Every structure is written in structure tokens, then in C-alpha cells.
Amino acid sequence: xxxxxxxxxxxxxxxxxxxxxxxxxxxxxxxxxxxxxxxxxxxxxxxxxxxxxxxxxxxxxxxxxxxxxxxxxxxxxxxxxxxxxxxxxxxxxxxxxxxxxxxxxxxxxxxxxxxxxxxxxxxxxxxxxxxxxxxxxxxxxxxxxxxxxxxxxxxxxxxxxxxxxxxxxxxxxxxxxxxxxxxxxxxxxxxxxxxxxxxxxxxxxxxxxxxxxxxxxxxxxxxxxxxxxxxxxxxxxxxxxxxxxxxxxxxxxxxxxxxxxxxxxxxxxxxxxxxxxxxxxxxxxxxxxxxxxxxxxxxxxxxxxxxxxxxxxxxxxxxxxxxxxxxxxxxxxxxxxxxxxxxxxxxxxxxxxxxxxxxxxxxxxxxxxxxxxxxxxxxxxxxxxxxxxxxxxxxxxxxxxxxxxxxxxxxxxxxxxxxxxxxxxxxxxxxxxxxxxxxxxxxxxxxxxxxxxxxxxxxxxxxxxxxxxx
Amino acid sequence: xxxxxxxxxxxxxxxxxxxxxxxxxxxxxxxxxxxxxxxxxxxxxxxxxxxxxxxxxxxxxxxxxxxxxxxxxxxxxxxxxxxxxxxxxxxxxxxxxxxxxxxxxxxxxxxxxxxxxxxxxxxxxxxxxxxxxxxxxxxxxxxxxxxxxxxxxxxxxxxxxxxxxxxxxxxxxxxxxxxxxxxxxxxxxxxxxxxxxxxxxxxxxxxxxxxxxxxxxxxxxxxxxxxxxxxxxxxxxxxxxxxxxxxxxxxxxxxxxxxxxxxxxxxxxxxxxxxxxxxxxxxxxxxxxxxxxxxxxxxxxxxxxxxxxxxxxxxxxxxxxxxxxxxxxxxxxxxxxxxxxxxxxxxxxxxxxxxxxxxxxxxxxxxxxxxxxxxxxxxxxxxxxxxxxxxxxxxxxxxxxxxxxxxxxxxxxxxxxxxxxxxxxxxxxxxxxxxxxxxxxxxxxxxxxxxxxxxxxxxxxxxxxxxxxx
Numbered sequence: 001x002x003x004x005x006x007x008x009x010x011x012x013x014x015x016x017x018x019x020x021x022x023x024x025x026x027x028x029x030x031x032x033x034x035x036x037x038x039x040x041x042x043x044x045x046x047x048x049x050x051x052x053x054x055x056x057x058x059x060x061x062x063x064x065x066x067x068x069x070x071x072x073x074x075x076x077x078x079x080x081x082x083x084x085x086x087x088x089x090x091x092x093x094x095x096x097x098x099x100x101x102x103x104x105x106x107x108x109x110x111x112x113x114x115x116x117x118x119x120x121x122x123x124x125x126x127x128x129x130x131x132x133x134x135x136x137x138x139x140x141x142x143x144x145x146x147x148x149x150x151x152x153x154x155x156x157x158x159x160x161x162x163x164x165x166x167x168x169x170x171x172x173x174x175x176x177x178x179x180x181x182x183x184x185x186x187x188x189x190x191x192x193x194x195x196x197x198x199x200x201x202x203x204x205x206x207x208x209x210x211x212x213x214x215x216x217x218x219x220x221x222x223x224x225x226x227x228x229x230x231x232x233x234x235x236x237x238x239x240x241x242x243x244x245x246x247x248x249x250x251x252x253x254x255x256x257x258x259x260x261x262x263x264x265x266x267x268x269x270x271x272x273x274x275x276x277x278x279x280x281x282x283x284x285x286x287x288x289x290x291x292x293x294x295x296x297x298x299x300x301x302x303x304x305x306x307x308x309x310x311x312x313x314x315x316x317x318x319x320x321x322x323x324x325x326x327x328x329x330x331x332x333x334x335x336x337x338x339x340x341x342x343x344x345x346x347x348x349x350x351x352x353x354x355x356x357x358x359x360x361x362x363x364x365x366x367x368x369x370x371x372x373x374x375x376x377x378x379x380x381x382x383x384x385x386x387x388x389x390x391x392x393x394x395x396x397x398x399x400x401x402x403x404x405x406x407x408x409x410x411x412x413x414x415x416x417x418x419x420x421x422x423x424x425x426x427x428x429x430x431x432x433x434x435x436x437x438x439x440x441x442x443x444x445x446x447x448x449x450x451x452x453x454x455x456x457x458x459x460x461x462x463x464x465x466x467x468x469x470x
Numbered sequence: 471x472x473x474x475x476x477x478x479x480x481x482x483x484x485x486x487x488x489x490x491x492x493x494x495x496x497x498x499x500x501x502x503x504x505x506x507x508x509x510x511x512x513x514x515x516x517x518x519x520x521x522x523x524x525x526x527x528x529x530x531x532x533x534x535x536x537x538x539x540x541x542x543x544x545x546x547x548x549x550x551x552x553x554x555x556x557x558x559x560x561x562x563x564x565x566x567x568x569x570x571x572x573x574x575x576x577x578x579x580x581x582x583x584x585x586x587x588x589x590x591x592x593x594x595x596x597x598x599x600x601x602x603x604x605x606x607x608x609x610x611x612x613x614x615x616x617x618x619x620x621x622x623x624x625x626x627x628x629x630x631x632x633x634x635x636x637x638x639x640x641x642x643x644x645x646x647x648x649x650x651x652x653x654x655x656x657x658x659x660x661x662x663x664x665x666x667x668x669x670x671x672x673x674x675x676x677x678x679x680x681x682x683x684x685x686x687x688x689x690x691x692x693x694x695x696x697x698x699x700x701x702x703x704x705x706x707x708x709x710x711x712x713x714x715x716x717x718x719x720x721x722x723x724x725x726x727x728x729x730x731x732x733x734x735x736x737x738x739x740x741x742x743x744x745x746x747x748x749x750x751x752x753x754x755x756x757x758x759x760x761x762x763x764x765x766x767x768x769x770x771x772x773x774x775x776x777x778x779x780x781x782x783x784x785x786x787x788x789x790x791x792x793x794x795x796x797x798x799x800x801x802x803x804x805x806x807x808x809x810x811x812x813x814x815x816x817x818x819x820x821x822x823x824x825x826x827x828x829x830x831x832x833x834x835x836x837x838x839x840x841x842x843x844x845x846x847x848x849x850x851x852x853x854x855x856x857x858x859x860x861x862x863x864x865x866x867x868x869x870x871x872x873x874x875x876x877x878x879x880x881x882x883x884x885x886x887x888x889x890x891x892x893x894x895x896x897x898x899x900x901x902x903x904x905x906x907x908x909x910x911x912x913x914x915x916x917x918x919x920x921x922x923x924x925x926x927x928x929x930x931x932x933x934x935x936x937x938x939x940x
Contacts, residue, residue, distance in 0.1 A: 106712045106824035107855070129716070152661050163659060166636065181916055186822045188854040189633060190894040191622050191672055192901060192909055193939060194921045198668035202661055219716045242576045246599070246689045249762035250720040292719035293770060300763060352656045354576035384658040385577070424660040431662060439662055446651055450928075451664045457927035458920075469663060 002040055002088070005061070009043050009090075012053045017044040017096065027091050030079050031072055031142075035433060037080030039066070040088035044096045048172060048180055048211045054092060055209065056178030064089040064463045067205035069114065069147030072139045074348075075432025077204045078147065081467040089466075094146050097211060103128045108217040109169060109186045114146025114210050121145050121215070130217035133161035137332055146210045152202035154428030159383030160253045160290075161218065163428075165201040170214035173200050176207070176459040186214040199454065204430055205465040207458045221253070221290035225297035226324035227305060229315040230281035235357035236311035237285050237382055244287065247304040251289040251297065255383035256331050257356075258284050262379040265337040266330050276327055281313055285382070286327050334379050334388075343403050344377065344392035345410045349418045350427035353385040360387070363417045367391060370413060371406060386427040389414065415442055431469045439469075472510055472558070475531065479513050479560075482523045487514040487566065497561050500549050501542055501612075505903060507550030509536070510558035514566045518642060518650055518681045524562060525679065526648030534559040534933045537675035539584065539617030542609045544818075545902025547621065547674045551937040559936075564616050567681060573598045578687040579639060579656045584616025584680050591615050591685070600687035603631035607802055616680045622672035624898030629853030630723045630760075631688065633898070635671040640684035643670050646677070646929040656684040669924065674900055675935040677928045691723070691760035695767035696794035697775060699785040700751035705827035706781035707755050707852055714757065717774040721759040721767065725853035726801050727826075728754050732849040735807040736800050746797055751783050755852070756797050804849050804858075813873050814847065814862035815880045819888045820897035823855040830857070833887045837861060840883060841876060856897040859884065885912055901939045909939075 009018045019027070019042040027042040029035065040063070045051045058065050068078045068091050080089045097115040104110070105128045112121055118140040125132040136143060136155045143153075149171070153164040161167065170185040183197055200208055231237045237257050244252055260282050266273050276284060289297045298317050305315050318324035338344055351359045364376055373393065380388040391410050393399035415425050415438070425442050426435055440448060448470070455462075455470045479488045489497070489512040497512040499505065510533070515521045528535050538548045538561050550559045567585035574580070575598045582591055588610040595602040606613060606625045613623075619641070623634040631637065640655040653667055670678055701707045707727050714722055730752050736743050746754060759767045768787050775785050788794035808814055821829045834846055843863065850858040861880050863869035885895050885908065895912050896905055910918065921940045925932075 104822060104824050106708055107822040108712070108715065109822070152665075154659050154661075158659060162636075165665070175916075175920075179916060181920065182914060183917065185892055185894070187820045187892075187894055187897070188823065189624050189628060189820045189851070189856045189897040191624075191898055192894045192896040192905075192913060193672075193917070194677075194924060195622075195635070195668050195672050196917065196920055196924075198665050202663075202665050207664075219719050221719075238576055242578070245578065247762065249689050249691075292717065350657045350659045352574060352577040352579070353658065354574050381659070386659045422655055422657075424655070424657055424662045426662040427657070427659040428661055435662075443662060444652065446645075446649060447653065447663070447666065450645075450651065450666055453927050454664060454666075454924070457923050 005063070006041055008057055009041055009054065012057070013043055013045050013050050017046070027068060027071065027093060028080055030076055035076035035079050037082045039080050039091045042091040042093055044093050046096045048174065051092065051174045051209060051211050052178045052180050055174050055176070058090060059177050059461070059463060062461055062463065064466045066091045066465055067150070067209045068093045069095065069144030070117065070139070070142045072143040072147070073151065073432055074429045075434035077151065077430055077432030077468050081433065092209065094211070095144065100124045101212065104186065105130060107186055109214050110217055111184060111186070111212060111214050112145055113212045114144060116145045117141060118143050118145055118148055125217050126220070129220060131220040132215060132217055133157045134164055134167055138335065145213065149201050149210050149213055150203065150205050151430040154381065154384065154386065156254050156381065158381060159255055160250060165198060167216045168197060168201060168213055169216055171197045171200055171210055172212040173208040173210055176464050184212060184214055204432060204469050206455060206469050207464060219292045222292050222294045223297055224288055224290040225301045226286065226288045226318045226327065227301055227315055228276045228327045229285040229287065229305065230277055230313040231283050231285055232311045232313060233283060233357065234360050237283065238354060238357055239311065240285065240308055241353065241383060243308050244304050247307070248289055248300055251291050252287065252383070253290045254286070254288040256286045257379060257382040258286070258331060258334070259378045261375055261377050262334045263330060265341055265377065266333050269337040269340040270333040273329055273333065276316065276330070277314055279313070286331055334377070338377060338390060342392065342396055342399055344390040345403060345407050347389040347414050348427050348429045349389060349414070349423055349425060350384065350386045351418065351421040351423035353382070355421045356382060356385060356387060359417060359421055359423070363389065363414055366413055366417065367410065371402070371410070411438065433468055436467070436469060475533070476511055478527055479511055479524065482527070483513055483515050483520050487516070497538060497541065497563060498550055500546055505546035505549050507552045509550050509561045512561040512563055514563050516566045518644065521562065521644045521679060521681050522648050522650050525644050525646070528560060529647050529931070529933060532931055532933065534936045536561045536935055537620070537679045538563045539565065539614030540587065540609070540612045542613040542617070543621065543902055544899045545904035547900055547902030547938050548617065551903065562679065564681070565614065570594045571682065574656065575600060577656055579684050580687055581654060581656070581682060581684050582615055583682045584614060586615045587611060588613050588615055588618055595687050596690070599690060601690040602685060602687055603627045604634055604637055608805065615683065619671050619680050619683055620673065620675050621900040624851065624854065624856065626724050626851065628851060629725055630720060635668060637686045638667060638671060638683050639686060641667045641670055641680055642682035643678040643680055646934050654682060654684055674902060674939050676925060676939050677934060689762045692762050692764045693767055694758055694760040695771045696756065696758045696788045696797065697771055697785055698746045698797045699755040699757065699775065700747055700783040701753050701755055702781045702783060703753060703827065704830050707753065708824060708827055709781065710755065710778055711823065711853060713778050714774050717777070718759055718770055721761050722757065722853070723760045724756070724758040726756045727849060727852040728756070728801060728804070729848045731845055731847045732804045733800060735811055735847065736803050739807040739810040740803040743799055743803065746786065746800070747784055749783070756801055801849070804847070808847060808860060812862065812866055812869055814860040815873060815877050817859040817884050818897050818899045819859060819884065819893055819895060820854065820856045821888060821891040821893035823852070825891045826852060826855060826857060829887060829891055829893070833859065833884055836883055836887065837880065841872070841880070881908065903938055906937070906939060
């Protein structure tokens with residue numbers, strides 16, 4: 001039976017585009033090597049018609065499908081489950097579908113296929129003097145736009161431009177039965193029925209396969225200003241953000257907070273990084289303004305910071321881009337520094353922006369009480385209420401035991417605080433297989449039931465990315 | 471049976487909050503008097519718990535429910551169908567649920583109940599020095615936020631802030647079985663499962679009843695600049711908008727186009743209105759910039775218009791707010807002027823912004839050929855690709871015959887052009903009962919099937935606002 005399946009897949013996509021055995025393996029593990037499964041085959045369709053044929057074939061034979069883009073999920077969303085042999089799934093990789101179908105500068109939109117790399121989408125927009133704001137500095141050369149939309153990716157510019165779903169006007173989706181829904185509209189307003197596109201975005205391929213999208217574009221920023229601000233504590237940072245929004249408005253394109261522990265790890269592991277100020281401070285904020293007007297923004301940023309009042313220890317506005325880049329280097333290298341330091345228990349949580357300080361102080365206090373001596377590395381997209389909150393022991397040996405024995409207890413404690421503050425246990429990285437069980441514990445049962453109702457209605461045989469999300 | 475139902479409703483909401491017979495009638499017709507139905511009762515629950523109890527009662531007895539807010543729908547969405555006696559429905563009016571539950575200035579959010587009037591929501595935001603951008607100048611004193619969200623209302627600031635759905639972070643919804651989904655999160659990022667809120671918004675009450683919402687707030691604009699621009703034709707206006715976005719960015723908060731025929735109607739019927747320029751022009755644009763910085767915007771607007779090049783006949787920047795208001799008066803009174811002139815065949819369509827000129831020229835040409843001598847009144851939210859496109863005969867008597875005999879033919883012709891340009895037959899007014907049949911003709915059958923699948927999954931007995939949308 002497997003041979004027949006492979007033959008049929010080959011007849012759809014060509015023999016170069018179906019991998020089995022050892023050749024398939026790299027596509028069955030995630031890039032961090034944490035999740036591994038097996039697949040009957042990995043298939044690389046060249047266009048939407050081929051995707052539809054593959055899905056129809058699988059639907060008829062009740063073979064499950066794992067849609068895959070750049071395979072950069074942090075939650076194991078884009079690799080097969082480690083099933084027993086025989087419980088076959090196929091991986092449907094969209095990387096060959098990498099055409100920019102069109103750019104409409106006057107409509108500020110572009111139509112792209114799912115397999116376009118995010119960096120290529122951004123570059124294509126620039127050729128038309130437009131800006132596509134989704135930015136994932138660590139992975140944008142590898143991740144693909146279909147995956148970005150399926151996981152509703154976030155990143156550093158959400159504060160100003162929204163999450164991935166907010167950047168989409170239309171979708172083309174291959175449904176679980178293999179039919180193609182052409183929702184590739186490029187309209188700013190359309191109230192002719194239910195909004196189906198939002199269902200498929202953030203569903204991580206469990207309701208259908210996004211094969212193309214119409215993306216919103218924006219004018220290219222012409223000028224920017226960056227400040228590094230030492231704040232007394234996260235509560236000051238919360239108030240500062242509200243003040244900056246009131247005084248600088250939509251110009252604020254980033255507002256990131258970094259704890260002392262995060263900075264120390266960066267200084268320890270990343271060459272050519274150094275304290276942004278002469279004095280050491282407990283918390284720093286990096287914030288950026290950008291504008292399409294070419295008039296300098298430094299004055300407005302300076303005035304907004306100056307007028308804030310108590311709580312800012314000191315601040316500095318970068319005289320040039322290189323100087324700003326040195327600050328950004330601190331932020332962008334926290335993940336790498338942590339990796340070099342060793343394992344940690346990671347959380348990607350969100351709470352209302354106004355409750356970030358409360359989240360940090362409560363979670364810190366409860367964790368320090370339960371696990372004396374732990375190190376807490378907190379940093380992230382404060383402008384979105386999204387904190388990366390990672391826990392480890394300073395001593396490497398102790399740390400190994402700690403993680404092995406206490407991960408569940410740490411998660412439980414952190415997620416309890418998140419829940420009390422009406423937050424989310426997954427702000428931007430999604431659910432995948434990593435957080436599926438956790439979701440069942442922490443999400444409102446009625447909401448889970450609604451999700452399952454939708455899943456059952458659209459994918460009654462459960463063939464789309466099974467074992468993920470719902 | 472009906473008496474028993476009324477008694478039970480009264481026991482839930484109190485006797486003052488259940489209307490029957492003559493008292494119920496005003497709630498069974500729309501404000502323009504075009505749609506009229508009858509209801510077993512009109513019930514006014516005071517809180518979400520009461521809504522849930524009423525819905526549970528109706529679910530158990532298979533009684534259909536028409537959710538109603540300010541009843542300002544232009545499509546008959548919020549009144550019962552004119553059914554035969556006995557096929558009873560109830561109207562569930564949310565106007566008593568008009569509490570602002572809370573404002574969180576640091577999070578830039580507010581939590582409001584469905585029955586809050588839009589104008590009150592905007593005013594409440596201002597008391598916290600925040601701005602809620604949804605603006606429907608004609609109806610905001612009457613329409614309610616629950617209805618605005620259920621219909622994904624548009625209005626004049628969509629260009630900058632998006633449609634109603636883009637202004638929502640969380641929802642509370644009473645489901646068709648009477649259970650309450652508490653999705654009242656106020657998070658900027660949340661990737662913990664399917665995005666359910668977008669299903670209920672724009673569904674016009676056919677999937678559940680929105681009882682409360684968390685709304686996004688924005689900094690209050692401090693300064694604005696308004697220009698009136700005479701352009702050669704709509705194609706110039708399209709190019710001008712792209713140029714202004716590139717040069718003024720997010721500051722553009724409105725970009726409205728007005729045809730000569732629209733202006734002439736306003737001058738004829740609305741006192742104290744006059745030509746914006748000495749010369750008469752075929753098309754004018756009114757555009758507005760706004761900013762939270764207090765520095766004047768006139769210079770930036772002037773420079774952007776000056777640098778545009780050919781196609782602008784003349785332009786003027788308002789020296790003050792009163793002067794700008796005189797221009798806005800032209801735009802805001804087009805509907806009123808049309809009403810005074812007589813009936814017309816109205817369309818609320820959208821196409822990609824880049825294709826507006828093509829839409830207008832093609833539809834104009836085909837209509838003039840098919841119906842020589844007609845008057846076409848075209849105007850609207852050009853920045854959103856949303857044109858209000860209305861057709862009548864100049865002569866009142868001829869016009870009556872024309873509308874009676876040709877409405878279907880006119881619609882068919884206009885919608886065919888919309889369809890070829892991949893547009894929408896309902897940009898912002900929704901579907902309701904008015905466009906339900908039209909939707910079936912013009913929408914992709916697969917998309918209609920998906921909508922019905924969702925409807926069937928969430929409302930299997932078809933009790934929520936039957937006969938609307940799907």
C-alpha cells in the first residue's frame with residue numbers, strides 16, 4: 001500500500017518532489033532537535049493544484065497530513081508526531097511554492113505563496129518602495145510566510161503593526177477534503193459574510209493548508225530614533241510606554257524591556273557587548289520611533305522622555321544607527337546567550353500591558369520562595385504585554401537536576417499567575433505539540449469545546465496536523 | 471403557550487422589560503421603515519446572566535431570537551422577518567446592558583457592554599484621555615457597540631484604524647445554547663488556539679449574541695490638517711492616496727472622494743453649502759491628517775500635495791477647524807441630500823483601492839449604455855476602496871418607474887463589474903435580509919458552504935437571527 005501511495009504522490013508532483021526513508025528524516029525533526037517523528041513520505045507540491053491533489057488523495061485514504069513551511073516552530077507544530085510505525089502521516093512541505101504572485105503598490109498589497117521566505121517577502125515589498133512589517137530577526141531567512149500566518153507570528157513590530165493575522169487581507173486555503181477556497185481578496189472592507197480567513201490563521205494547519213495570501217503593505221519608514229532607558233522597575237516601564245504612546249503615537253515601533261539577569265548573560269557569552277550606561281541598572285528599555293517623514297525624531301523622543309518624570313534613572317538617544325544597533329545587539333542576543341549558558345525552563349506568556357509589573361513581581365516572589373536561588377531571565381515585547389520568562393539554576397549541575405525534576409512545578413506556578421491576570425500561556429509561539437496538554441489544563445473548557453466543534457466541522461476525519469493545538 | 475413564555479421571560483427580566491403587542495411593534499421595524507416583522511415579545515435583559523437565561527429558554531423551546539442593539543441596520547439585520555403568525559421569534563434587545571465595565575488607560579483598553587451607545591463609548595474613552603476611533607457620524611448617538619461589532623462597522627477612520635473587528639481584543643458571547651463564552655481578554659498577543667472572536671464579529675448575530683467586548687484605545691490626536699483637492703478623475707485620486715501614504719504615513723485619517731453629481735445634490739438641498747473652489751470640478755477629495763504631536767501638520771500636507779505633480783486642478787488647506795468643517799459638511803450631507811431628492815438604487819461596494827477608477831469608469835459606461843440619462847451619485851471612503859454608488863433618474867416621475875422596473879437589472883450590472891474586479895457587494899453595511907439572496911448569487915459557492923458548515927456547527931437548530939446572512 002505504501003508503495004502505491006508513493007507512486008501516486010510521484011505522479012502528482014514528480015519524482016524529485018517525494019522523499020522517503022533517510023531522505024525524509026530531516027523533515028521529520030524540528031530544528032532544535034526536540035521533536036522527532038516519522039512520515040510515509042515528504043512531498044513538495046509545486047502549486048496549489050498539486051497541494052489539492054495530494055490532500056484529496058490523503059483524504060480518500062484517511063492519511064494524516066503535517067503541513068510544513070520552514071520548520072522553525074518552537075512548539076513542534078510542523079513535524080509529525082512520534083507515532084508507532086504504520087500510523088503513517090505525510091509531511092506536505094510548501095517550500096517549492098515560493099512565488100511572489102504580484103505586488104499592487106497603489107493598493108498597498110502583495111500576493112505571495114505560502115513557501116516564500118519571510119525575508120524574501122520583505123525584500124520584494126522594498127523593490128516596490130513598500131514595507132512589510134512582520135519581522136522575526138532570528139529566523140526570517142528560514143521561516144516561510146505560510147507558517148508565519150498559520151501560527152499568527154508576532155515579533156518585534158507588533159506594537160505598531162499588529163500580529164501576522166492583522167497583516168492579511170485574503171487567503172487561499174486547501175481544505176481538508178482537497179477543495180481550494182479562493183479567498184484571495186485584497187479588500188480593506190468586506191462585510192459579505194463570516195470572516196473565514198481568521199479561522200485558518202493561528203490554527204497551525206489543523207483546519208486546512210494556507211497556500212497563498214494577500215498581505216497588507218505599508219509606506220517605508222524614512223527616519224528613526226532609538227533610545228535606551230534605565231528604569232527603576234517594570235512598573236515604571238509600563239507607565240513610560242503609556243506616556244510615550246500618548247506623546248509619540250503610532251511612531252513607536254518597538255518597546256522592549258530587558259532585566260539585569262538577561263544583560264549579564266549577554267555580557268558573559270556574546271563578544272563585543274557592554275553596559276549601555278556607566279552605572280549598572282536593574283532594568284533597561286529599548287524603544288524606537290519611526291516615521292515616513294524625513295524630519296528627525298530625536299527631538300520628539302527626547303522631549304517625551306524628559307517630560308516623563310520620576311522613575312527613569314537615565315536615558316540616552318542614539319546619535320546614529322550603529323550606536324542604536326549596539327543596543328539592539330543586547331536584545332537580539334539574549335536567546336543565544338541563554339543557549340550558551342545551558343538549558344532553562346522557558347515561558348512565552350502575555351498579560352495586559354498594565355499588569356506586566358504585577359506578573360513579574362508575583363511570579364518572581366512565588367518562584368524564589370518555592371525554589372530558592374533560581375535565576376529568572378525576563379525580557380521581551382513589553383509593548384505587547386508579551387514577556388519571555390525563563391528559569392534556571394546558576395550552577396550547571398544543579399540546573400540539570402532542577403529542570404528534570406521541577407519543570408512541571410515551575411510551569412504550574414507561572415501559569416497560575418498568568419491565569420489570575422487573565423493572560424495567555426502562549427503569546428506568540430503557538431501551541432503545537434509542546435503546549436497541547438497545557439492548553440487543556442489552563443483554557444476555559446467551553447472555549448476548548450468550541451475549538452473542537454470547529455475542528456470537527458471542518459476536518460471531520462481529523463487528518464489535518466493531528467495531535468497539534470486541539 | 472405564548473402566555474407561559476411571556477411569564478417565564480418576565481420572571482427572568484422583570485415585567486418592565488418584556489414588551490408584547492403594540493408596545494413591541496416599534497422594535498419589529500427598522501428605522502427607515504423598510505422591514506417589518508412581528509415578535510412574540512421584545513425582551514430587554516439587564517445583564518449577561520439574563521441574556522443567557524433567555525437564550526436557554528428559547529433554545530429549549532426552539533424559539534428563534536433576533537438580537538437587537540440600536541436597530542440602525544441598513545440591511546434589516548436587526549428586526550424579525552415578516553413571518554406568518556405563529557412562526558414566533560423574540561427580539562432580544564441589549565440596550566439595557568449599557569455599562570462601561572472598566573477602562574485601563576495603561577493597557578489602552580476599555581471593557582464595555584453591548585448596549586453602550588457608540589457615542590458614549592467614545593466619550594468614556596475621552597474621560598481617560600484616550601481615543602476610540604470607530605466613528606459613524608450619522609448614527610453614533612443611536613447605534614450600540616454590540617451591533618457595531620456584530621456587523622463589523624466601518625465609517626470614516628477605517629483607513630487609519632481599521633474596521634470594528636480590528637478594534638477588539640476580547641468578547642463575551644452568549645452562545646446559541648445559552649452558555650456564556652468569556653473571551654474578555656485584553657491581550658495584544660494570544661496564540662493559544664483558534665481565534666473565535668473573529669467568527670462572531672461580522673456574523674450579525676447568527677452565531678451567538680455579543681454581550682460585552684474589550685476594545686482597543688488609542689492616544690488622542692492633538693492636531694489635524696484638512697485639505698480639499700480638486701482632481702481630474704478618480705485615477706488621479708488613487709495615485710494621490712498612494713503618494714500621500716508614502717509621504718505622510720499613518721497620519722492620514724480620512725480620504726474621501728466626492729463626484730460632481732453628489733456635490734450638486736448637496737448644493738440643491740442643504741442650506742449654507744457652497745462650491746469649495748471658484749471653478750467647478752468633476753471630482754473633489756477631502757483628506758485629513760491627524761497626529762498626537764502638537765506640531766502643525768499643514769506644512770507636511772502642503773508639501774505632499776505640491777510634490778504630487780499633474781492631475782490636481784487645485785487644492786486648498788483649511789486655515790482652521792471651522793473652514794474644514796464646511797468641507798466636511800459637503801461629504802456628510804450627501805446621504806441627506808439624496809434622501810430629499812428622492813429614491814435611488816444604492817450600492818455599498820468595495821474593490822481594491824487601485825481599481826476604483828476602473829470600477830467607476832466601467833460601471834458608469836455600462837449603466838449609461840443600458841439606461842441612458844441616468845444619474846450616478848458616486849462618493850465614499852476611497853481610502854478603503856469603498857464606494858457608495860447610487861443610481862436614479864433626474865426626473866422624479868421617471869425615477870419611480872425606473873426603480874420599480876430596473877432595480878434588479880441595475881444591481882446585476884453593477885455587481886458583475888464588482889465581481890470581475892474581485893470586489894465585495896457589501897463593503898460595510900453587511901448582509902442582513904437585504905442582501906442574503908444577492909450573496910447566494912455572487913459569492914463563491916464553496917465559501918457559502920463553509921459559512922453554512924460553521925453556522926450548522928455552532929447553531930444546529932438555526933435559532934440565532936434566522937433568515938439573515940447565511
